[in-house]
Amino acid sequence: MGIDFLPDKPIYQQLIDRILGDIMRGTLIPGEKLPSVREYAIEAGVNANTMQRVYKELEQMEITETRRGQGSFVTENQQKIEALRDDMKLQLVTTFLQSVAAFGFTKDEIVQCLKDWGDK
Template identity: 50%
Template sequence: MNNDFNREKPIYAQLVERICSDIIKNRLAPGMKMLSVREYALEVGVNVNTVQRVYKELEQMRLTETKRGQGTFITTDEARIQLLRQETRRRIVEQFFHNMNEFGFTKEEVLAEIKRLGADTHD
C-alpha cells in the first residue's frame, strides 16, 4: 500500500479519505469486514492510536459499524454510500473549478472544454 502521506494534512484524515475512496470504488464492498485496528496499523505503517481514530471517524460518518466481538464492517446502507459518492463528486468538482479559476479560466471556457472532451470519447 502507498504510504506517502502529505505533511500538510493529518495522517488520520488521509486514511479516512483513502478508505472512503475504497468504498466509492467498491474495493471495500458493503458488509465487508475491515482489517482489525492492529492489522491496518501494520499495513499502513502508522500508530494503532491513529487507526483507532480513523475507525472512530468512519463510524461517526456512518460508513462503518463495529460489531462487538466480530470486528468492523463497511455499512450496508446503500443510501449512505450514495451520499458519500455525491459529497465526494461535489467536493472534487468544486476543487476542480477553483483550480481552473486560479489559472484564470472562466466557467464557460471550462464547460466548453469538458463538452469537447466528452464528444471526443466514445464510451
C-alpha cells in the first residue's frame, strides 16, 4: 500500500505530522493504542527503523507513551494535546503571514479573501 511522500521533507517528519494531524482531528483519540512499529511500517511502506524513530520522537514530545509489553498509546493528557494544537496553529498562521508579507498583500486584501473563502 504505502503513502505518497513529499520529496522535500524527511519521511519520518511527514509520518510524525500525519500522526499529529490524526490526533488533532480526533481520528486518534487520547488513550488509543497505535499500531505496532512493524504494522505501521508495512502500512506506510517504510523501513521499521524509520517508524521506530517516529515513535521515539512522538514519545519525546510527550504525545505518546510506551507501556512495556503493551505498545504505544496516544497520551491521555488533554492539556498536552491542546498545547500541540495551539503550537501548530501558531506555526501555520506565522508561516501564512510571512508568505503574505513577502508577496506584498495588504491586511485588508487577506481579510477579504478569508471572508470570501468562509462564505463558500
